[in-house]
Amino acid sequence: GQQVQQSPASLVLQEGENAELQCNFSTSLNSMQWFYQRPGGSLVSLFYNPSGTKHSGRLTSTTVIKERRSSLHISSSQTTDSGTYLCALERTGGYKVVFGSGTRLLVSP
Amino acid sequence: EAAVTQSPRNKVTVTGGNVTLSCRQTNSHNYMYWYRQDTGHGLRLIHYSYGAGNLQIGDVPDGYKATRTTQEDFFLLLELASPSQTSLYFCASSDAVNQDTQYFGPGTRLLVL
Numbered sequence: 414g415q416q417v418q419q420s421p422a423s424l425v426l427q428e429g430e431n432a433e434l435q436c437n438f439s440t441s442l443n444s445m446q447w448f449y450q451r452p453g454g455s456l457v458s459l460f461y462n463p464s465g466t467k468h469s470g471r472l473t474s475t476t477v478i479k480e481r482r483s484s485l486h487i488s489s490s491q492t493t494d495s496g497t498y499l500c501a502l503e504r505t506g507g508y509k510v511v512f513g514s515g516t517r518l519l520v521s522p
Numbered sequence: 523e524a525a526v527t528q529s530p531r532n533k534v535t536v537t538g539g540n541v542t543l544s545c546r547q548t549n550s551h552n553y554m555y556w557y558r559q560d561t562g563h564g565l566r567l568i569h570y571s572y573g574a575g576n577l578q579i580g581d582v583p584d585g586y587k588a589t590r591t592t593q594e595d596f597f598l599l600l601e602l603a604s605p606s607q608t609s610l611y612f613c614a615s616s617d618a619v620n621q622d623t624q625y626f627g628p629g630t631r632l633l634v635l
Binding site for chain 1: 562563565566610612
């Protein structure tokens with residue numbers, strides 16, 4: 414089965430609303446990373462967060478290893494936040510990065 | 523200035539064709555990776571390398587070869603392209619010390635007819 418599950422698969426928000434994106438994993442990990450993929454396809458690294466909470470502007474990432482989950486919180490969403498959010502984990506026991514299928518976010522004005 | 527570049531950005535070939543995708547990074551990173559992205563699968567690792575002359579097999583290597591000629595350059599080769607290899611291909615690099623922070627190129631869209 415899939416080692417990384419992202420939810421929801423898609424999300425529609427009104428501008429100004431908050432979003433909580435989830436990444437659950439079924440394997441032990443060395444690290445967790447969140448990416449934003451623009452509608453045109455390019456990928457931008459948002460967070461490298463193996464554990465704990467990190468903040469960057471309106472974004473907050475929280476990884477709880479013992480619960481095997483990581484979340485990405487977007488506050489006061491903007492239309493420019495629209496795109497796909499991907500989580501990726503590096504498994505323990507040798508280098509292998511596994512990506513989730515992503516959450517497609519649409520923020521409407 | 524973009525630190526990871528890919529070429530070509532778009533490519534169309536026919537079944538059985540020979541395709542080479544190029545990636546260059548100017549981050550002075552040791553690690554480089556090739557991924558493919560398909561609807562419903564997210565990104566999947568094809569091959570990766572931790573230095574010139576080194577090659578490691580990823581999760582979906584069948585039908586692909588790769589070669590790391592220098593620290594900067596990593597090539598993905600499809601010697602007998604098939605329609606199943608139609609995909610969006612990403613190259614990435616990361617620091618040897620902090621190998622989990624990856625920096626991605628803009629992607630190459632490949633269509634195999």
